Every structure is written in C-alpha cells, then in structure tokens.
Amino acid sequence: GLGVGFIWIEIPLMQRFTLLLGSPIYSISITLASLLIFSGLGSLLAHVLEKRMGNPKQWVGLLALGVAVYLLSSIFLWNHIVNTAVSAPFLVRAMICGAILLPLGLGLGMFLPLGLQLVGTHHPSGVAWAWGINYGFTVLGSTLSIVIAQFLGFSVVLLCAACSYLFAAAAFWKLHGALQSRCSVVKA
Secondary structure (H helix, E strand, O other): OHHHHHHHHHHHHHHHHHHHHOOHHHHHHHHHHHHHHHHHHHHHHHHHHHHHHOOHHHHHHHHHHHHHHHHHHHHHHHHHHHHHHOOOOHHHHHHHHHHHHHHHHHHHHHHHHHHHHHHHHHOOOHHHHHHHHHHHHHHHHHHHHHHHHHHHOHHHHHHHHHHHHHHHHHHHHHHHHHHHHHHHHHHO
C-alpha cells in the first residue's frame, strides 16, 4: 500500500504544482525534493514518536486518517490556493509549495520505518522482502497513476492514494495484532 500510495500522491502533486509554479521542471524538482526531504524527516520522527507514545498501532491509524483527510481537503482547496497564490513572486510560490508539502511529507515518512521495524522485530529476513515489494509496487503505481489520471483525472488518483494509506494502516493493525498474539502464545 505504501509504494503505490506514495507515488499516487507524488505524480498528481507534481502535475498540480505545475499550475502554481508555471513550469513542469520547477514543479517536479520542488515537489520531489520537498516530499523526499520531508518524508525523510518523518522517518526520523517516527522513532521519536514511538518512544514517546508507545504502541504505534493506535497512532498509525490516526496518521493514515490524517493523510486521507489531507488529500481529500487538497482536492477541494486546490483551486483556491492556486488562484490566491499564482500572482505572487516565484520564490513565494515555491515556499508555499514547500509549506503545503511539509505536513504531508512528515506523515508519509513515518509509515515505512514503523512497518519495517515491526516486520524486522519478528521476521528479520522479511525486511528485504518488504523493501522489494515496496519498490515493485512503486513502479507499478507510477504506471497505474498515469492510466487512472488519463481516464478519471488526478483527483481520483489522490483518492486512490488516500485509500491506499488507509489500507496500509489496516494491514499494519492486522500484522501487529497477529504478531502480538503470536508472541503471547510463545511466552506462555
């Protein structure tokens, strides 16, 4: 769910920020750099939050819900943002893009390290499989993103991304619960 979901967010946002930044080259570079930097910071913060908040099972669901709400609101607020900021100087528009992507990137970056840690704690050999599956679905997601966008639009791709992250949270819950019950049986 994460490989597909991340690319389903990345591609539509690159397309949408082209309207605000005036060029696909600026849009791709600013969107890609911002999402990668902010999701990297989110990966670092995931372990800090896990230490402070304890069991990640509860807040992974809230995080996925937050990503879904963020994406849905961006669909409805996008035209207003573009109309308001399009006349601003380029540097201001670039900073607006970064500000829009900051909370999203932080949230997106937390999922993979938490999932990898969960898998790695109970099945260390499964971590390599998780990385491979994530990469494979990212490649598949990039192709599907374009196909979905051509027939249904980029807003539908963002809706699919929201669903993908909700699916990923549900999978995390199920895996976490299964591994916790398995650990309880083994300890007994």
